[in-house]
Amino acid sequence: MGSREQILGKLRAARKPFEDVPPITERKHMVKLADLSPETLRARFIDEAEKLSCYVCEAKSDQEALDYILAVLEDRKQVMSWDAKHIPIEGYQDALDKNEILVSGYNDPMVYVGVTGVDAALAATGSLVLCAGAGKHRATSLLPDIHIAVVKSDQLLPDLEAWIAQEKQTGTPAFKITSNTTIVSGPSKTADIGQELIKGAHGPRQVHIILL
Amino acid sequence: MKVDSNNFISLAEIAIDNPNLQEAITKGTNNAFDKRQLAMFADGRAHGEAMRQQAAEAKRRALRQLPELLEKAENMMTENGFIVKWAVDGNEANQMVLDIIREHGVQTVTKSKSMLTEEIGLNPVLEASDVRVVETDLGEYIIQLNNEPPSHIIAPVLHRTKAEIRDIFVRELNMTPTDDAGEMVAFARDKLRSDFVNSDMGISGGNFIIAETGSLALVMNEGNGRMCMSLPKVHVALVGIEKVIESLDDYATLTQVLPRSGTGQNMTVYTNIINGPSRPDEDGGPEIVYIILVDNGRSDIYATDYAEALACIRCGACQNACPVYRSTGGHAYGWVYGGPIGAVITPLLVGLDEASPLPYASSLCGSCKQVCPVDIDLPRMLLDLRHDLVEKGNGGRVWQLGMNAWAFGNVSPMRFELGGRVARLGQKVVGNNLPGVLGKWTKYRDFPDFAPKSFRQMWREREKGSDHNG
Numbered sequence: 001m002g003s004r005e006q007i008l009g010k011l012r013a014a015r016k017p018f019e020d021v022p023p024i025t026e027r028k029h030m031v032k033l034a035d036l037s038p039e040t041l042r043a044r045f046i047d048e049a050e051k052l053s054c055y056v057c058e059a060k061s062d063q064e065a066l067d068y069i070l071a072v073l074e075d076r077k078q079v080m081s082w083d084a085k086h087i088p089i090e091g092y093q094d095a096l097d098k099n100e101i102l103v104s105g106y107n108d109p110m111v112y113v114g115v116t117g118v119d120a121a122l123a124a125t126g127s128l129v130l131c132a133g134a135g136k137h138r139a140t141s142l143l144p145d146i147h148i149a150v151v152k153s154d155q156l157l158p159d160l161e162a163w164i165a166q167e168k169q170t171g172t173p174a175f176k177i178t179s180n181t182t183i184v185s186g187p188s189k190t191a192d193i194g195q196e197l198i199k200g201a202h203g204p205r206q207v208h209i210i211l212l
Numbered sequence: 213m214k215v216d217s218n219n220f221i222s223l224a225e226i227a228i229d230n231p232n233l234q235e236a237i238t239k240g241t242n243n244a245f246d247k248r249q250l251a252m253f254a255d256g257r258a259h260g261e262a263m264r265q266q267a268a269e270a271k272r273r274a275l276r277q278l279p280e281l282l283e284k285a286e287n288m289m290t291e292n293g294f295i296v297k298w299a300v301d302g303n304e305a306n307q308m309v310l311d312i313i314r315e316h317g318v319q320t321v322t323k324s325k326s327m328l329t330e331e332i333g334l335n336p337v338l339e340a341s342d343v344r345v346v347e348t349d350l351g352e353y354i355i356q357l358n359n360e361p362p363s364h365i366i367a368p369v370l371h372r373t374k375a376e377i378r379d380i381f382v383r384e385l386n387m388t389p390t391d392d393a394g395e396m397v398a399f400a401r402d403k404l405r406s407d408f409v410n411s412d413m414g415i416s417g418g419n420f421i422i423a424e425t426g427s428l429a430l431v432m433n434e435g436n437g438r439m440c441m442s443l444p445k446v447h448v449a450l451v452g453i454e455k456v457i458e459s460l461d462d463y464a465t466l467t468q469v470l471p472r473s474g475t476g477q478n479m480t481v482y483t484n485i486i487n488g489p490s491r492p493d494e495d496g497g498p499e500i501v502y503i504i505l506v507d508n509g510r511s512d513i514y515a516t517d518y519a520e521a522l523a524c525i526r527c528g529a530c531q532n533a534c535p536v537y538r539s540t541g542g543h544a545y546g547w548v549y550g551g552p553i554g555a556v557i558t559p560l561l562v563g564l565d566e567a568s569p570l571p572y573a574s575s576l577c578g579s580c581k582q583v584c585p586v587d588i589d590l591p592r593m594l595l596d597l598r599h600d601l602v603e604k605g606n607g608g609r610v611w612q613l614g615m616n617a618w619a620f621g622n623v624s625p626m627r628f629e630l631g632g633r634v635a636r637l638g639q640k641v642v643g644n645n646l647p648g649v650l651g652k653w654t655k656y657r658d659f660p661d662f663a664p665k666s667f668r669q670m671w672r673e674r675e676k677g678s679d680h681n682g
Contacts, residue, residue, distance in 0.1 A: 004298040007453065007507045011279040014515035018272040027461060028262055030468040031478070032255040048478075106496050107443075109405050125478045134493040138442045142435055160479075164464045175425035175460070176292065179490050179497050180442070183483035188435040191475075192351035192367065194236075194374030195243050196393040201350055202401060202408075203435025203482070 029161045031124035041123040041156050046211070048126030052186030053199065054207045062090040065210045069148055070099060072208060073113055078104045080114040080144050083135030087117050088152050088212065106137040114144035114204070119174065119181075120166070121151045121209075124159035127185040128209070131178040138180055147204040149184075152212050213333050213361060217546035217558055217567035224544040224573075232373050237541045240370040241532040247476020248529055248583065252469075254478075267469045268587040270462035271523040274423075278514065281423040281456045282505065288426025293488030295502045302332030305506045309334060309415070309448060312502060313343055316446050318412040322404075324430075324437035325349035326417030327365060327526060328450050330548045331561070332508060334415075345415075346407045348436035350400055357384040363542030363550060365528040366474050371541045404436070414440030414498070418451035419525070420466060421503075424459045427487050428503060431470055431480040438482055447498040449486070453505050454514075454522040466525060473585040474527035509561045518593055521556050523586045530580035530590060536573050545570060552580035552590040559597055568606055571597035610649050632666050 001009070033044070046056050059065035066089060073079060081103050084093035096103065104111045116136070120129040128149050132138045141147045157163050160183075167174055174181040188203030199205050216223065227233055253260040274281055286296045299305035313321070321343055329335070335356075338345050347356040351368035355361065358380045362368030369377065374393055381387035387399050416437055420429040428449055430437055441447050457463060471477040490497030513522055531537045531551030542550030546567070547558050555570040571594050574580075580590040601607070607615070621631040644659040645651060653659075665673075 002298070003300045003304060003507075006300055007298055007505075007511055008279050008282065010511040011282075011453075011514055014511070016276050017514070017519035018276045021269060021272045021276070023273070024266060024269050027465075028259070028266060030263055030465065030472075032259060107409065109409055127479055127483075132490075132494050132497060134495070137495045138438070139496055142438050142442065160468060161461075161464045164460045168460060172425050172460070175422070175427045175485060175487055177491070179293075179487050179494060181485040181487075182438065183479065183485075184481065185477075185479040185483070186481050188433070188481055190350045190397060190434050191243075192349075192354070192369055193377050193393040193396055195239050196374070198394050198397040200401070201397055201434035201436070202348070202404065202439060 029159055031159050033124060033158050036158055041158060042153065045121060045123040045126055045156055048124065049209055052126050054126065054186055054209050056209045056211060058211050065089045065150065065212060066091065066095045068210055069115060070095070072146060072148060073101065076112055078102050078111050080104055080106065080108070080111045080140050082116045082137065082140055086136055087115060087150055089150060106139045109143055111144050113146045113148060114140040115148045115150070116140050117150050118155055120163050121156050122159055122163060123156055125185055127183050129163060130182050130184060131174050132180040133178050138182065141182065141184060142203050145200065145204060146206045146208065148208045148210065150210045150212065213330065213548060215547050215562045215566045217570055219546055220544055220569035220573055223546060224540040227540045227544045232376055233371050233541055236371050236373045237538060240367060241538045244475060244532040248473055248532065251472035251476040251478060263465065263469055264585055264587055266465050267585050270457060270465055271525070271586045274457045274462070275454065275519060275522055277458065278456065281458055282453060285421050285423040285426060285456050288423065289503060292426045295500065297502060297504045299504055299506045301508050305332055305450060305504050306334050306337040308504055310337065310341055312446065312448055313413065316413065318343065318446065320344045320346065320407065320411045321413045321415055322346050322348050322407055322411040322440045322444065324414065324416040324432065324440040325352050325368065326450060327548060328417050328452050328506060329415065330362060332506065348404055348440060350397065350434060353400060353404065354380055361543065361548065364531055365526050365549065367528065371543065408439040408443050411444045413446040413448065414444045416440055416447065416449050418449050418455055419470065420463060421451060421456040422460060422463050423456055427485050429463060429467060430484045431467060432484065433481040435482060438484065441486060442497055445499050448502045448504065450504045450506055453507050453510050469585040470525050470527050473529040473583065513560050517596065518556065518560055520588050521560065521593060523588055524553050525586060527585055529583040529585065533579040533583045535575055535577060556590055556593045556597065564597070564601060564604065568601055571601060629668060636662050
């Protein structure tokens with residue numbers, strides 16, 4: 001008998017535990033949000049992201065967003081980036097070309113800044129949902145010291161539960177089509193040394209969010 | 213890992229006499245406990261309690277259907293491109309990992325934190341076969357350098373102060389001495405970067421397997437896990453069979469109560485969902501992903517009244533809340549899991565005879581149950597394990613004599629009253645330290661003073677009094 005059959009056989013032979021636990025009737029969300037209006041969600045998202053020590057830039061125009069990215073890059077001539085079609089800023093590729101900034105390979109551990117879009121953003125916890133895919137390399141939000149995420153206002157959802165509900169309506173692409181979904185909540189951190197909170201353990205030390 | 217749990221008392225005494233450990237454990241557990249309270253009850257106590265019950269129901273419903281959900285998960289994960297394997301015990305799981313290593317010609321493995329691989333002793337097996345294994349969670353990296361096991365489920369180096377960690381880095385890696393934790397983290401980050409880039413295989417555990425979609429879900433803060441699961445060609449995840457949950461809705465609940473209970477974060481920095489190997493149109497990511505479903509004693513627990521222990525989501529909240537753990541740290545428990553959950557699952561996994569002091573390593577104060585995000589009745593199970601120990605004859609002769617005397621004295625009102633008088637008289641003679649072998653009990657405890665008069669005595673006097681008045 002194989003291991004699989006042995007394990008499943010033992011489990012099936014056992015009396016089923018917890019038959020007396022009543023099934024759930026009403027599911028609650030972890031975070032109570034009273035007001036789901038776009039303005040309130042936007043304010044909550046910014047507040048939560050800043051509490052996680054993200055830098056939030058509310059860009060009123062594409063140019064403002066581009067200027068912000070160039071300012072973070074300083075004089076660096078290399079950037080790691082999702083393909084331009086996944087960065088929702090008009091003229092993104094042109095701006096990189098004009099400033100002679102090269103998009104580097106995904107395995108270059110020395111690149112300082114990574115630019116991504118997002119697949120969704122969650123107001124309740126200031127989180128960014130990133131799905132891997134063609135032109136959306138997972139290392140972009142992981143290897144560089146600084147991660148810049150560009151978020152469109154209409155990508156903002158109330159919370160994780162709302163995102164899961166949206167996933168279920170659309171055939172769960174984040175759990176099927178992509179090999180990897182990462183929900184990012186702030187910069188990489190550790191408190192393993194003497195309980196001191198240090199940012200930038202292995203992933204980015206800084207997360208900048210450009211909210212269009 | 214060698215089981216040393218029968219030495220709990222002497223290991224605890226060593227820990228209590230270690231000022232560094234006391235400083236580190238007090239700071240660490242207080243910090244985590246306070247943050248947990250704030251995060252769980254951010255929207256009010258009643259709401260936090262309701263979320264605990266929602267999480268508790270999700271895990272119990274999953275365990276009720278465990279064989280069915282495992283089969284469903286296997287089907288869905290296979291559809292997603294995972295290679296799913298089953299291991300009855302640690303030896304089989306370790307051998308499977310070795311076979312995968314040989315098949316893919318792996319030389320360096322980068323590893324993300326996993327308690328299951330500590331439980332089955334994976335690293336020594338790989339190292340004996342000349343495979344280089346690098347623990348990449350900062351805490352795990354430090355204890356690997358110092359050649360010691362983790363002392364806490366989510367904070368493996370909780371027992372060490374900053375100064376001790378500095379000394380480990382200086383001694384093992386020639387770090388320029390510094391007292392700046394940020395500089396130490398940056399030092400480790402640089403050291404590990406090249407390992408990540410050169411690694412051929414990543415090994416991780418898993419926090420949840422979502423049967424509905426066939427996904428493996430993990431939580432982490434540092435990002436090392438993402439490196440292990442993204443950069444090497446091969447990713448192997450070892451996951452206990454009890455980790456499977458039914459639905460995405462359950463996942464939404466559980467992946468939020470876990471960090472709130474563990475570190476007091478609303479979400480971990482990285483909440484990861486893995487759906488198999490890299491798709492043909494994706495750049496990067498592993499080409500092949502194995503899931504090894506490990507039993508290693510869990511199906512035995514499943515068939516007993518201790519099945520509740522399998523609901524544990526490994527947040528460490530019970531450790532932070534436990535007055536015993538907060539005094540002794542995790543190493544005193546003598547195996548992989550410390551604290552209340554360790555005191556329950558260690559005897560169940562390694563055998564009661566190998567860990568007989570652990571069910572007594574609790575004051576039964578109930579804090580562990582109160583903070584548990586899935587409401588596991590740990591005090592109930594600790595008591596039941598004590599019962600099992602006595603049934604097996606582990607009570608000892610003196611204990612048995614005492615219990616017989618207690619039973620003898622309590623079956624008739626006359627004996628009970630007489631016993632009370634003798635005890636009062638005895639206390640006047642010997643004081644609050646019991647004589648002889650009983651003295652062990654009062655070595656660490658103050659025997660309470662008896663009330664000057666018993667209830668029965670007072671009642672009799674009262675009845676007499678009312679007669680006079682009436």
